[in-house]
Amino acid sequence: MTVPVFSMWRRCGYALCNVGTAIAAAPVQSLLLFFMTQVLGLAPGLAGVIVALPKVWDALVDPMLGGWLDRTSLRLGRRGPVTLASGAGYLVCMVLIFALHPVQGSQTEVALAVTVLLMIYSTSQTGLGVTQYALATEMTDGPVALSKLLSMAAVAAQVLAVVFAALAPMLVVWSGGGATGYSRMAIEVAGASGLALLTFYFATRKVPVITPSAEASTLPLLRSIRLTWTNRSFYFLIAFVMFVNAGAGVLFSFLPFANHYVLGGSSAGLSTLEAVLGISVLVGMLASPLAIRRKEPLTVMRWSNALVGASLGAMFLASFGPLWTTWLALAVLGLASGVIGVLVQTATLTAARLKMTGAVVVALGFYLGIMLAGIKLGSSLGGLASGQLLRAIGFVSGGTSQSESTVFWLRTGYSLVPMFFTVAAGLCLHRVILPGQGGRPAEASAVLPPIARGLA
DSSP: OOOOOOOHHHHHHHHHHHHHHHHHHHHHHHHHHHHHHSSSOOOOHHHHHHHHHHHHHHHHHHHHHHHHHHHHHHHHHHSSHHHHHHHHHHHHHHHHTTOOOOSOOOSSHHHHHHHHHHHHHHHHHHHHHHHHHHHHHHHHHHHHHHHHHHHHHHHHHHHHHHHHHHHHHHHHHHTTTTTHHHHHHHHHHHOOOOHHHHHHHHHHTOOOOOOHHHHHHHHHHHHHHHHTTOOOHHHHHHHHHHHHHHHHHHHHHHHHHHHIIOOOOOOHHHHHHHHHHHHHHHHHHHHHHTTTTTSOHHHHHHHHHHHHOOOHHHHHHHTTTTHHHHHHHHHHHHHHHHHHHHHHHHHHHHHHHHHOGOOOOOOOHHHHHHHHHHHHHHHHHHHHHHHHHHHHHHHOOSSSSSHHHHHHHHHHHHHHHHHHHHHHHHHHHTOOOOOTTTTTGGGGGGOOGGGGOOOO
């Protein structure tokens, strides 16, 4: 089956889904834990649990949710309605989270409200993610075209993510600070994100939904799990993604605390750190095609992951020195992370295309659900680890200063703790073997059949 050639307008519009989700995710990733402890007054341990619980829920329902969303799209003949509903839920919940105000006395009401809103927010994010990756397979006819489309989307998202990650703390200040500042910041960010998601909707709403095979669309959940379990490379890649996201979650959660209490920075200082990291990630994304011209993608990913670990160790040492050394370590970290960010998406989808025992084809939607669940589990693990570590080190919420031992552990939290997750990610990546790489012959590759392009 030949996939139609889509115009540059549609391809650029496709990239705006990444842009929209990245813009709205920026304040949640970098400011949520800080907001819950410093503004809402929640205990650090409780805040970490709140971040983790919705992700665990998603990990349980995402594989089934992917199938249900695709069956809905097939019934409607288009993916636009799922995009609109998911985008609305995503943005409204983000705004409502940062609109919460501290409650005197019991923290239960605030904790429950944040948890429910995060669950809806994360489930809506799954809807956008499944739709986006399904469209990618429907708009391309092979791994080369798929990599180009995903790379373009990733680079576009990173450009705007850099801007809004650096801008979010400043928007809080410019909007008056405190609970009011966070609320207004969220509304402003949601407006920019909504514009990008609406453009994505109008650009891709006429892309035809490709019907999956009858076998792929009728496989029950437990049989799908049993069949895909033999695809060990896919699951090792998912484990790699989980540990990478856990490390990133810890880094982003601790960075505002480290900036304030370790590096002695202001909101402008935090914006500078976010900008250095974001710009270097963008450079890494742009450099990734040059890197894989000389080495296999898996080799490049392994070396990049090692560089991430080394730069995190350097950040610990740099925290005792002048500020520019931290910027330098962050730049190297971002460069290597950008390379990984581009290559891991293609690697994961390539692993999902491998045929199972007996040449059975498991629909892509099931794989997409597992992939998104892995990403969220990693993020929840990072959030849980951050909250529990803040509680364990005796962090005082809202304090103008912290004890010497607490500052030391804050220094460790944004450097050596993420390095631990990076080492675990490297061990998983070492076990991955893809077609034509790491010793597996290229002819073992299974180009995704047209019948399996849709979601189950």
